[in-house]
Amino acid sequence: xxxxxxxxxxxxxxxxxSLSLRAGEVTAILGPNGAGKSTLLSAxxxxxxxxxxxxxxxxxxxxxxxxxxxxGYLPQSGEVAWNLSVESLAALGRLPHRTAPAQDAQAIDAxxxxxxxxxxxxxxxxxxxxGERARALLARVLAGTPRWILADEPLASLDLAHQQALLxxxxxxxxxxxxxxxxxxxxxxAMNHADRVIVLDRGFVVADGLPDDVLDPVLIEQVWGLxxxxxxxxxxxxxxC
Numbered sequence: 001x002x003x004x005x006x007x008x009x010x011x012x013x014x015x016x017x018s019l020s021l022r023a024g025e026v027t028a029i030l031g032p033n034g035a036g037k038s039t040l041l042s043a044x045x046x047x048x049x050x051x052x053x054x055x056x057x058x059x060x061x062x063x064x065x066x067x068x069x070x071x072g073y074l075p076q077s078g079e080v081a082w083n084l085s086v087e088s089l090a091a092l093g094r095l096p097h098r099t100a101p102a103q104d105a106q107a108i109d110a111x112x113x114x115x116x117x118x119x120x121x122x123x124x125x126x127x128x129x130x131g132e133r134a135r136a137l138l139a140r141v142l143a144g145t146p147r148w149i150l151a152d153e154p155l156a157s158l159d160l161a162h163q164q165a166l167l168x169x170x171x172x173x174x175x176x177x178x179x180x181x182x183x184x185x186x187x188x189x190a191m192n193h194a195d196r197v198i199v200l201d202r203g204f205v206v207a208d209g210l211p212d213d214v215l216d217p218v219l220i221e222q223v224w225g226l227x228x229x230x231x232x233x234x235x236x237x238x239x240x241c
Contacts (some may be wrong), residue, residue: 001020001022001023001024001054001055001128001148001179001183002020002021002022002023002053002054002055002056003020003023003044003052003053003054003071003148003179004019004020004021004052004053005017005018005019005040005043005044005050005052005053006018006051006053007046007051008040008043008050008051008052009050010036010039010043010048010050012203012227013036013039013184013203014036014043014203015203015204016029016204017036017040017203017204017205017209018185018205019198019205019208021044021181022108022179023147023148023178023179024169024174024175024177024178024179025176025179025180025195025196026174026180026182026193026194026195026196026198027179027180027181027182027194027195027196027197027198028042028182028183028189028190028193028194028196028198028211029181029182029183029184029197029198029200030183030184030185030187030190030198030199030200030215031199031200031201031202031223032223032224033200034202035182035200035201035203036200036202036203037152037200038075038076038152038183039203040200041073041150041152041181042073042075044071044150044181045073045150046059046067046071047059047073048179052133054067054070054071065096068095068096068144069097069144069146070147070148071139071144071146071147071148071150072142072144072146072148072149072150073092073141073150073151074137074138074141074149074150074151074152075152075155076152076153076183078134078137080125080133080137083124083125083126084124084125085121085122085123085124085125085204086112086117086120086121086122086123086125086128086132086136087108087112087121087122088141089125089136089137089140090108090111090112090117090121090136090139090140090142090143091104091108091140091143092140092143092144093107093108093111093139093140093141093143093144094107094108096144096145096146097144103164107144107145108114108139108142108143110142110143110191111139111140111142111143112139114139114142114169115135115136115137115138115139115142115169116162116165117132117135117136117139120132120136128225130157131157131158131159131162132160133157134154134156134157135158135162135166135208138151138154138166146178147178147179148178148179148180148181149170149173149178149179149180149181150181150220151180151181151182151183152183153183153184153185154166154182155167155184155186155189156185163189164166167189167193170182171193174195180234182194187215187220187239188237188238188239190211190215191211191212191215191230191237191239192235192236194211194238195210196208196209196210196211197209197210197211197214197215199214199219199223200216201223206219206222206223207219207223212234215230216217217229217230218232220239226241227241228240228241
């Protein structure tokens with residue numbers, strides 16, 4: 001299963017981006033502010049016009065129901081228009097599916113459990129902390145059991161324990177064959193948890209490959225303007241600047 005772009009361009013934001021993302025991997029999209037990371041993720045989700053294909057079929061030509069069942073998208077700042085309970089919010093992820101209520105309930109329960117939200121399932125969203133709200137929004141995505149999960153800075157509002165738990169959850173989903181694409185700012189998280197990293201700078205892809213190969217001190221200084229070095233063992237590395 002692949003999610004691909006061919007010479008994708010968004011005026012002023014992306015310039016000729018060609019990628020082929022593979023299911024079964026955790027891909028991290030990195031880059032400084034304004035590099036085009038969120039724009040690329042939105043395009044991959046089919047929210048912007050452009051040549052994006054899913055298993056060789058142009059995304060824009062697929063029925064909306066198929067796209068919704070296949071791609072789960074979590075924007076950087078999710079908004080909830082109504083003060084739903086956590087459980088009701090997660091249940092929205094089941095809307096594209098036409099399955100039995102028991103199957104829907106099982107998927108919702110699994111999503112809440114995966115994000116440590118069982119005790120909060122009846123709490124209104126307005127009463128949640130920022131981190132709890134972020135997890136509830138992601139539960140909506142997980143409840144939809146999509147083949148692809150596209151998440152824009154999903155770790156930003158989470159404490160350290162929940163960050164690590166979520167990264168391990170993404171790894172488990174990838175091992176089950178789902179495609180995971182994350183926009184991250186923490187280079188160490190990408191180094192330690194991603195199978196592949198894509199680095200954007202000013203709308204261009206400037207590097208794409210294995211974290212160890214791509215995130216070297218030369219590239220980090222070139223793109224982020226920082227002199228840095230990696231410390232620690234593979235899988236447990238920290239970036240010292």
